[in-house]
Amino acid sequence: FNRGAVIYGANAAGKSNIIKAVQALRNLVVDSSSRSNPGDPMPYDPFMLNESSRHLPTYYEISFVVEGRRYLYGLEHDRTRVLEEFLVAYPKGLGQKWFHRTYQSDTGEYVWQFSEEYRSPRNIKNLTRENVLFLSAAASFNSPQMRLIYSWFKDSLIVLSLGAHSLLNPLP
Numbered sequence: 001f002n003r004g005a006v007i008y009g010a011n012a013a014g015k016s017n018i019i020k021a022v023q024a025l026r027n028l029v030v031d032s033s034s035r036s037n038p039g040d041p042m043p044y045d046p047f048m049l050n051e052s053s054r055h056l057p058t059y060y061e062i063s064f065v066v067e068g069r070r071y072l073y074g075l076e077h078d079r080t081r082v083l084e085e086f087l088v089a090y091p092k093g094l095g096q097k098w099f100h101r102t103y104q105s106d107t108g109e110y111v112w113q114f115s116e117e118y119r120s121p122r123n124i125k126n127l128t129r130e131n132v133l134f135l136s137a138a139a140s141f142n143s144p145q146m147r148l149i150y151s152w153f154k155d156s157l158i159v160l161s162l163g164a165h166s167l168l169n170p171l172p
Contacts, residue, residue: 022159025060028075029153033136042131044079057083066152073135073149081130087149089117098145101125101134120145 007015024043036042044058061074070090076083086100098118102111112125120143128137139150 026157032133033140041079042077
């Protein structure tokens with residue numbers, strides 16, 4: 001059966017920003033591999049009202065359950081590249097970091113780590129551009145493990161914003 005979540009709270013408490021962040025993460029995963037060309041900028045919308053945060057990378061982390069297994073997915077990026085990306089699976093409550101990718105600014109290269117539990121081809125990393133998520137690239141190359149996760153983002157993570165503005169523009 002389907003599960004849902006509701007966010008409620010006082011005006012100006014950040015509810016809309018949480019919804020926008022979840023939608024942005026979903027769009028990054030779903031569109032990263034298919035809609036990004038080499039050199040394209042990544043969607044980047046820093047908090048502009050604080051001088052120190054204007055140039056900081058954006059960081060997302062989400063925990064979810066697919067087919068009874070919990071996962072933790074995270075990524076950090078700036079305007080030009082993915083700086084860090086990881087996926088941890090928790091079968092029977094024990095964490096398995098399936099992959100971890102970290103950009104090393106001093107060398108201009110990525111450091112990759114894969115667990116034994118990640119059974120898909122590791123050479124997909126060589127085909128993953130700096131502005132594309134490994135999760136999306138691996139799914140597009142039919143990695144069964146990453147297709148499962150990608151499908152959750154694409155088909156199960158549905159974000160609706162039903163604020164007052166939505167009443168003026170009802171859903172079709």
